[in-house]
């Protein structure tokens with residue numbers, strides 16, 4: 625997949641629960657080989673937006689992935705089409721070993737998993753050291769690495785990451801994102817990362833959108849937004 629390829633194009637997306645909408649008609653896109661950040665305070669609708677892409681909540685509007693509409697597709701079909709979702713809380717099975725968690729990640733891929741696992745160990749050597757250990761005993765950073773490795777075993781074209789920095793020390797987050805950058809450059813995946821931590825998210829992304837109570841109030845190149853003190857002060861509060 626070439627960079628500059630539009631992987632995901634979202635238009636007029638509404639998403640919500642029961643009788644109410646939490647996301648009120650938003651437009652954004654994610655390019656292949658790029659990191660796009662979706663910023664916003666707690667409750668802004670970031671998680672709901674990712675859930676809408678994955679077909680997990682009530683949705684209206686247009687969500688095109690590689691030029692094909694995802695609206696109305698089941699979550700499993702969306703995953704099979706090439707979208708891997710690392711949910712908030714990471715979705716790790718704490719009682720299972722690292723190995724078992726990785727096998728679950730690779731469940732749609734038949735045949736020998738050794739080569740695939742080795743590919744993940746090259747990115748995340750700590751997972752190899754801890755392969756037989758219970759996932760619940762890993763550090764927070766290692767658990768996030770495991771969650772990402774599981775998602776990558778699906779060989780996605782688009783990776784959705786919901787607050788990967790949550791509860792982690794900044795240094796670990798940066799380490800994880802350095803690895804993510806290699807992965808995206810080498811494998812050409814697009815990454816949509818949701819973050820409350822705006823300064824961090826602008827640092828690790830190429831493009832950013834800011835959500836406020838279900839609406840996009842700002843968007844642009846991350847470097848431009850980070851540079852603009854007025855924007856940062858009035859919208860991002862740092």
Ligand SMILES: Nc1ncnc2c1ncn2[C@@H]1O[C@H](COP(=O)(O)OP(=O)(O)O)[C@@H](O)[C@H]1O
Pocket residue numbers: 641646664665666667668669670671672673
């Ligand atoms: N399962 C749910 N049922 C009903 N409302 C929800 C549910 N999850 C989130 N919401 C509401 O949707 C809005 C957006 O939430 P969310 O997408 O989780 O925000 P964020 O991820 O940006 O913190 C909030 O008002 C929240 O209370």
Ligand SMILES: [Mg+2]
Pocket residue numbers: 670671672712786787
């Ligand atoms: Mg959230």
